[in-house]
Amino acid sequence: MALPLPYPSMRYATLLFTCLMLLLAGCASRSPVAPESMTEAPAAIRAKQKASSGNSAPDLQAQQEMDALVADVMAEVPPLRVSLEAQHEDWKGVPYRYGGLSPRGVDCSGFVYLTFLSRLGMEVPRTTTELLQSGEKVKRDEIQVGDLVFFRTGPGNRHVGIYMGNGDFLHASSSQGVMTSSLSNPYWRQRYWQARRLAGL
Secondary structure, eight states, rough: OOOOOOHHHHHHHHHHHHHHHHHHHHHHHHHOOOHHHHHHHHHHHHHHHHHHHTTTTHHHHHHHHHHHHHHHHHHOOOOOOOOOOHHHHHHHHHOOTTTEEEEEEOOHHHHHHHHHHHHHOOOSSSSSOOOOOOEEEEEEEGGOOTTTEEEETTTEEEEEEEEEETEEEEEETTEEEEEETTTTTTEEEEEEEEEEEEETT
């Protein structure tokens, strides 16, 4: 037979202590479960929700349409133009220097020579006079990317550049160095002479 506790308040304290121990034992026997939003990054949660909602097919279709569009655009840009644009970026602003063949200075035919050699692996003549005797002549309205365009810039002076498409050509200008210009520019339009297409292009 249990002895009565001396004070009523001790009964409640014992009961309270027993309940507290049972509660703590129950909590300790289970591992805590964190809510999903606390264990994963928001992007991962959104991806799971999107996948579970069945919307992955339209996303895949949209991506395929975008890939096809990019492919169409790239197909319209000739690889040679991409190479010429890269050459322009590498050489832009290099000063004109007669007989030069380096980033310290380059002349117009030297720049053509270096461009074909470095970008296309083609060795072409070094001088404007020799370039004028190479390849075949092309009508002005049939010029293609990579064709050489020639100008008469003064008595006995000849200038050469490489056609880039869209009316632009890449060249080493005697006044501004390596740059792009437009055939429709009044200065170049008045001095245009001929175009030539080198073999292998």
